[in-house]
Amino acid sequence: MKKKHTKYIKINTDSINRSYICEAAEILRTGGLVAFPTETVYGLGANALDGKAVSTIFSAKGRPQDNPLIVHLARGEDVQALIAGDLPRQAKQLMEAFWPGPLTLVLPKGKAVPDEVSAGLDTVAVRVPAHPVALALIEEAGLPVAAPSANLSGRPSPTTAEHVYMDLNGRIDVILDGGPTNVGVESTVLDLTAAVPVILRPGGVMIEELKPLLGDVEMGSATSQSPAQKYKHYSPKVPMVLVEGERENVVAEIHRLVLGNREKGQTVGILAPSESAQFYRDLAMEGDPDGAVRLITLGSRNDLQAMASSLFTRLRLFDDLQADVVYIEGVEPEGAGLAIMDRLRHAAIRCITV
Numbered sequence: 001m002k003k004k005h006t007k008y009i010k011i012n013t014d015s016i017n018r019s020y021i022c023e024a025a026e027i028l029r030t031g032g033l034v035a036f037p038t039e040t041v042y043g044l045g046a047n048a049l050d051g052k053a054v055s056t057i058f059s060a061k062g063r064p065q066d067n068p069l070i071v072h073l074a075r076g077e078d079v080q081a082l083i084a085g086d087l088p089r090q091a092k093q094l095m096e097a098f099w100p101g102p103l104t105l106v107l108p109k110g111k112a113v114p115d116e117v118s119a120g121l122d123t124v125a126v127r128v129p130a131h132p133v134a135l136a137l138i139e140e141a142g143l144p145v146a147a148p149s150a151n152l153s154g155r156p157s158p159t160t161a162e163h164v165y166m167d168l169n170g171r172i173d174v175i176l177d178g179g180p181t182n183v184g185v186e187s188t189v190l191d192l193t194a195a196v197p198v199i200l201r202p203g204g205v206m207i208e209e210l211k212p213l214l215g216d217v218e219m220g221s222a223t224s225q226s227p228a229q230k231y232k233h234y235s236p237k238v239p240m241v242l243v244e245g246e247r248e249n250v251v252a253e254i255h256r257l258v259l260g261n262r263e264k265g266q267t268v269g270i271l272a273p274s275e276s277a278q279f280y281r282d283l284a285m286e287g288d289p290d291g292a293v294r295l296i297t298l299g300s301r302n303d304l305q306a307m308a309s310s311l312f313t314r315l316r317l318f319d320d321l322q323a324d325v326v327y328i329e330g331v332e333p334e335g336a337g338l339a340i341m342d343r344l345r346h347a348a349i350r351c352i353t354v
């Protein structure tokens, strides 16, 4: 891949500078790649109607060609132009309730959408993001914007523009820095093309919020061939082991594992909710640069949304940790915990239930 000059532009989200947005929108219109903030994670955008532009997203990220992209719109009304047939009633209700916001709907694909976006599927994923910079950019470009998360394929999704820079500098045209994202995990992906709606990926909108509107809803299982579940994701550079179960058992198991690593002279990381940190103090001195055991807290179990919002930043911290292995305590897979556990299970090389 030819190295590009990547322009880095800071945007004040309280008073958005129009000329920066116009510059980035022009790059989208002329087939370029623009990374921009959304409320979930940073996206890497291209003109969704230009198959050639869309294919450069895949090469910039090193993304498998058969993993389809979400199309981002500024308004719900714009969905109709991208789908086949009329907008289903259920989709309308969901759009009213959750857009702009972290819910992606999978619908039958219309002819306007190139195969590069849908990776050959006959469906298309759409959402309206709740972020002033994303909306201003899409609106100004006057185009639907295809955008995966703006990370190298397989890396944790970027929740800051610095993360995007680390992964994609030299590979894309522009990074719009609108500060850290708020939700911190990606959108919930909901397939409305089956008789019963299927959650292909838990995310920013919780299943408990969707249920009252949907009635019946199924979870796409981790083994399903749905593109949302098929690929290994979110891996930090250090191997991660997820330990789930009763808290006491989890703490005991992590102790056992860590002591085993210490015997071999290995360096270990532990990622645990703040309530559990006290149980590992005997193993680790937080912030001790020479310690062989590094403890990083994940935020409180009592605020899983805050935990979700800092999750990917925490995972990236392990990159610089140079640990041989990292152990992670699981959380309850309820509310925002469902998306957290989904990301952790994908990131882990091994999951242990005790």
Ligand code: TXA
Residues within 6 Å of the ligand: 038, 040, 041, 042, 043, 044, 067, 068, 069, 070, 102, 104, 106, 118, 121, 123, 124, 125, 129, 147, 148, 149, 150, 185, 186, 187, 188, 189, 200, 201, 226, 227, 228, 229
């Ligand atoms: O919050 C988000 O969703 C972020 C921001 C940038 O909007 N985007 C994002 O995109 O996470 P990406 O490409 O990293 O994840 C999109 C997921 C993938 O798992 C993909 O397989 C699934 O959505 N997906 C996209 N189109 C689909 C389709 N037509 N059918 C089934 N799954 C689809």
Ligand code: MG
Residues within 6 Å of the ligand: 148, 149, 157
């Ligand atoms: Mg992604």
